[in-house]
Amino acid sequence: MMAATGENMTQNSYNVSDINKRTLNIQHNLSLIKPLIRKTRYLAFNSKFTVDNLHMRGGSFSALVKELNTIVTDLESILNEVSHSAWEMAKSASKCQQMENQIAFYNRALFYTSQNKSTSISMLAYDLMKSKDWLKESPAEKQYQNSLFQKNTPEFTIWNVILSTRSEMIEEFERLFQYYRKLAKLVDKINWVAVQQINLIAITALVEASWTGFAKSNIPVLSNNIRAMARQITLVETNAINQLVDLHANLQPLETPIRSYNFQKRISA
Amino acid sequence: MISHELYNDGARRWVYLGRDPNKSDTIIDTNQYLIVHNGEGMLLDPGGIETFPSMVSTLSREIELEKITTIFASHQDPDIISSLALWFGLLPNIEVYVPWVWGTFIPHFGGGRVLKSIPDEGMTFSLGGSNDLTLVPAHYCHSSGNFSLYDPTAKVLFSGDIGAALLPPSLTDIFVSNFSKHTQFMTGFHKRWMPSNEAKNKWVHRVRDLNITLMCPQHGAIFRDGDVKQFQDWFENLDVGSAI
Numbered sequence: 001m002m003a004a005t006g007e008n009m010t011q012n013s014y015n016v017s018d019i020n021k022r023t024l025n026i027q028h029n030l031s032l033i034k035p036l037i038r039k040t041r042y043l044a045f046n047s048k049f050t051v052d053n054l055h056m057r058g059g060s061f062s063a064l065v066k067e068l069n070t071i072v073t074d075l076e077s078i079l080n081e082v083s084h085s086a087w088e089m090a091k092s093a094s095k096c097q098q099m100e101n102q103i104a105f106y107n108r109a110l111f112y113t114s115q116n117k118s119t120s121i122s123m124l125a126y127d128l129m130k131s132k133d134w135l136k137e138s139p140a141e142k143q144y145q146n147s148l149f150q151k152n153t154p155e156f157t158i159w160n161v162i163l164s165t166r167s168e169m170i171e172e173f174e175r176l177f178q179y180y181r182k183l184a185k186l187v188d189k190i191n192w193v194a195v196q197q198i199n200l201i202a203i204t205a206l207v208e209a210s211w212t213g214f215a216k217s218n219i220p221v222l223s224n225n226i227r228a229m230a231r232q233i234t235l236v237e238t239n240a241i242n243q244l245v246d247l248h249a250n251l252q253p254l255e256t257p258i259r260s261y262n263f264q265k266r267i268s269a
Numbered sequence: 270m271i272s273h274e275l276y277n278d279g280a281r282r283w284v285y286l287g288r289d290p291n292k293s294d295t296i297i298d299t300n301q302y303l304i305v306h307n308g309e310g311m312l313l314d315p316g317g318i319e320t321f322p323s324m325v326s327t328l329s330r331e332i333e334l335e336k337i338t339t340i341f342a343s344h345q346d347p348d349i350i351s352s353l354a355l356w357f358g359l360l361p362n363i364e365v366y367v368p369w370v371w372g373t374f375i376p377h378f379g380g381g382r383v384l385k386s387i388p389d390e391g392m393t394f395s396l397g398g399s400n401d402l403t404l405v406p407a408h409y410c411h412s413s414g415n416f417s418l419y420d421p422t423a424k425v426l427f428s429g430d431i432g433a434a435l436l437p438p439s440l441t442d443i444f445v446s447n448f449s450k451h452t453q454f455m456t457g458f459h460k461r462w463m464p465s466n467e468a469k470n471k472w473v474h475r476v477r478d479l480n481i482t483l484m485c486p487q488h489g490a491i492f493r494d495g496d497v498k499q500f501q502d503w504f505e506n507l508d509v510g511s512a513i
Contacts, residue, residue: 113325154333165358
């Protein structure tokens with residue numbers, strides 16, 4: 001009989017713990033945008049203040065500042081959604097990890113219990129316990145299940161718990177994928193709102209400033225600062241995108257088995 | 270893990286489960302117990318998550334798993350009940366009884382289910398039509414919410430951590446064979462883990478008049494016949510809460 005080491009708790013083809021860590025990293029990275037947003041808002045306020053204070057012809061510039069404020073507000077709301085999705089995804093990954101551990105313990109129980117049976121059943125249970133890729137229906141699994149069919153044994157009870165836990169885990173993985181897709185869309189949205197729009201506004205503001213005679217005021221400086229903000233947001237967001245790519249690589253081994261998963265939730269005697 | 274029948278009168282059985290050769294050296298050895306009455310089973314301190322696979326395997330030789338309806342956890346320690354979520358997964362209809370003070374702590378072991386609370390004064394369990402399994406308060410021995418279980422039919426007292434011994438791996442006998450020699454494995458444990466002389470003496474007073482032929486702790490060896498009384502005397506005279 002082998003020693004209880006819990007060595008089969010980590011799968012080869014994917015690692016739920018990595019998925020969890022990467023999700024939290026993305027959330028952390030995107031949260032770095034928040035102070036940048038605050039700074040952008042502050043700069044926008046300063047620009048408006050300058051225009052108002054100088055009593056100059058700043059009508060169109062004020063409109064740009066107003067638009068910038070709207071964008072910053074939108075960005076904050078997207079980031080809140082990101083935060084929610086990443087949190088749900090991390091929660092989902094934790095649940096999957098917990099169920100994966102439970103399955104490992106049930107598999108061990110199944111092997112220990114099967115040792116009282118014939119050598120062939122015991123060996124099949126050993127193969128199942130050592131299997132690193134239980135999301136795919138293995139020949140050992142099929143054979144083991146056939147040996148239990150119509151027999152009301154403890155192995156039968158334990159096997160059904162493994163099947164139902166696995167099925168719950170697949171459902172949880174599906175939820176995790178949904179949150180991942182939502183997260184990817186939100187990151188895309190940040191790219192469009194934060195980088196392209198803010199940058200565009202900063203350029204427009206600069207043009208406006210020189211056009212309307214503010215070239216010697218501090219408005220060009222402010223609009224340059226806004227552009228710098230956009231650049232910083234791009235950097236943070238690029239990091240997040242890279243992590244998202246890594247996360248996708250972590251999730252990929254799961255995609256096909258989950259899509260093609262059609263195992264039974266239970267077998268009946 | 271080995272199993273050993275401690276009592277059997279046809280209707281009621283007590284089974285010891287422990288001394289697991291598969292146990293990792295990193296975890297403390299634990300004793301688990303199964304009471305069966307008219308085919309219905311109850312587990313006393315079913316053990317930690319690491320013990321679960323061996324427990325299920327050994328239990329399945331003693332009773333149909335689905336016939337286990339009740340779990341009693343004497344207190345909150347991980348070696349007592351960290352397997353909780355796995356039991357709920359395996360036996361979804363099982364009822365788990367815990368001291369009320371631990372009612373919202375023990376669910377941190379998972380399972381997402383409401384546990385049954387045991388009041389401070391104790392209670393009796395219904396099992397297979399019987400109503401005589403009685404919980405004896407053992408608060409602060411060692412946990413702040415703690416119970417022993419007395420079976421007047423089998424004359425067995427499950428004492429939880431009271432009477433526990435930290436045995437060297439070479440001593441595998443499940444019964445105490447020489448009480449005087451055995452005390453060396455109990456003294457340190459009781460002095461350190463039991464915090465209150467007053468609580469300890471109250472427990473001794475509660476169980477003194479019970480008719481006990483077997484006293485079954487959660488660690489170490491089981492006390493038989495005269496050793497039960499010897500243990501009570503030894504425990505009463507021990508100054509606990511004094512190991513540091």
